[in-house]
Amino acid sequence: GRLSYDFYKGTCPQLENIVRKGVHSASLFDPTTPAALLRLLFHDCQVQGCDASILLDARTEPSETASSKNFGIRKRNIVDLIKASLEQVCPGQVSCADVLVLAARDAVSLSGGPIINVPLGRKDSRGPPNVRLADSSLPPNDIGLEATIKLFSKKGMTVEETVAILGAHTLGITHCSSLRSRLYKPGNAINAGFVNTLKLKCPANQGNTTSKIKFVVNDLTPIQFDNEYFVKTLQGRGVLKIDAALPLDSRTRPFVEKFARDHNAFYRAFSSAFVKLSSSNVLLGNQGVIRRSCNRFD
Numbered sequence: 276g277r278l279s280y281d282f283y284k285g286t287c288p289q290l291e292n293i294v295r296k297g298v299h300s301a302s303l304f305d306p307t308t309p310a311a312l313l314r315l316l317f318h319d320c321q322v323q324g325c326d327a328s329i330l331l332d333a334r335t336e337p338s339e340t341a342s343s344k345n346f347g348i349r350k351r352n353i354v355d356l357i358k359a360s361l362e363q364v365c366p367g368q369v370s371c372a373d374v375l376v377l378a379a380r381d382a383v384s385l386s387g388g389p390i391i392n393v394p395l396g397r398k399d400s401r402g403p404p405n406v407r408l409a410d411s412s413l414p415p416n417d418i419g420l421e422a423t424i425k426l427f428s429k430k431g432m433t434v435e436e437t438v439a440i441l442g443a444h445t446l447g448i449t450h451c452s453s454l455r456s457r458l459y460k461p462g463n464a465i466n467a468g469f470v471n472t473l474k475l476k477c478p479a480n481q482g483n484t485t486s487k488i489k490f491v492v493n494d495l496t497p498i499q500f501d502n503e504y505f506v507k508t509l510q511g512r513g514v515l516k517i518d519a520a521l522p523l524d525s526r527t528r529p530f531v532e533k534f535a536r537d538h539n540a541f542y543r544a545f546s547s548a549f550v551k552l553s554s555s556n557v558l559l560g561n562q563g564v565i566r567r568s569c570n571r572f573d
């Protein structure tokens with residue numbers, strides 16, 4: 276078995292329509308939904324591959340979302356709801372892993388980004404979620420450029436695709452708690468002026484609870500998938516350490532400049548990076564299962 280572009284042609288031809296409608300109505304209800312779904316896909320694929328492991332609820336084992344690296348993960352239930360409507364139309368046919376990939380790619384296009392053609396045929400994990408693997412596989416909030424290039428090259432991405440996939444931060448928010456080490460650890464300030472702006476929004480004396488509620492936007496247009504992230508990053512206004520690092524290295528800066536200038540170039544590189552992200556390390560054929568309900572095995 277391998278992934279293919281017409282995997283559900285015979286078994287669930289309505290699939291792409293149903294997912295798109297589901298993401299669309301969830302996004303009308305809450306316009307921050309696309310950001311959540313896109314990050315959800317990354318965090319699924321990063322831990323044990325794109326196998327919907329992140330959707331499993333805690334039972335005998337803690338769920339992956341118990342990992343502090345999954346702080347801020349939201350909207351897992353949207354995938355479950357879409358899967359429930361699919362079960363009405365093509366019961367037992369479509370994996371939760373594929374629904375999540377389709378939901379994330381629809382999140383991108385419904386926010387104004389590229390329409391990405393994705394191969395399908397992933398299976399869902401059959402084991403319990405692995406919180407310790409989540410701790411060790413997900414990148415730390417203050418990851419640097421070297422480790423990031425390595426992380427995405429393992430998925431077959433070029434440096435250009437790596438810069439492009441980080442353009443996912445054109446959507447959504449970052450909580451103050453995720454910025455602690457960047458703002459208040461000595462030596463982590465890359466652009467002192469912008470870091471001071473962030474410090475005003477996320478003060479050091481903000482309590483633990485408050486810093487988990489307060490947030491800053493990732494770019495100036497956090498519900499639009501556009502190239503604003505690169506424009507802003509090029510001006511030294513990248514929110515996370517990795518965002519800020521991209522224009523400072525000669526390997527990555529040319530791509531930041533290119534994407535800030537040409538959103539179509541960003542969309543092209545993002546699309547191929549997205550396919551690599553969502554196709555790496557997947558379960559095929561009888562390596563996995565099709566869960567009826569995404570949050571549990573039975």
Ligand code: HEM
Pocket residue numbers: 307309310311313314317346347348349414415416417418423440441443444446447448449450451453493515517
């Ligand atoms: C080196 C790699 C990456 C690091 C260190 C990183 C880190 C983070 C952090 C710390 C946040 C804020 C979480 C919060 O405080 O709520 C965030 C948000 C986000 N990330 Fe990343 N990220 C990386 C790569 C990616 C990739 C590859 C994607 C998708 C393809 C992605 C999509 C997003 C999105 C959409 C948000 C906003 C989520 C929301 O608004 O709920 N990130 N990221």
Ligand SMILES: [Ca+2]
Pocket residue numbers: 318319320321322323324325326327328329
């Ligand atoms: Ca996974």
Ligand SMILES: [Ca+2]
Pocket residue numbers: 444445446494495496497498499500501502503504
């Ligand atoms: Ca944006």
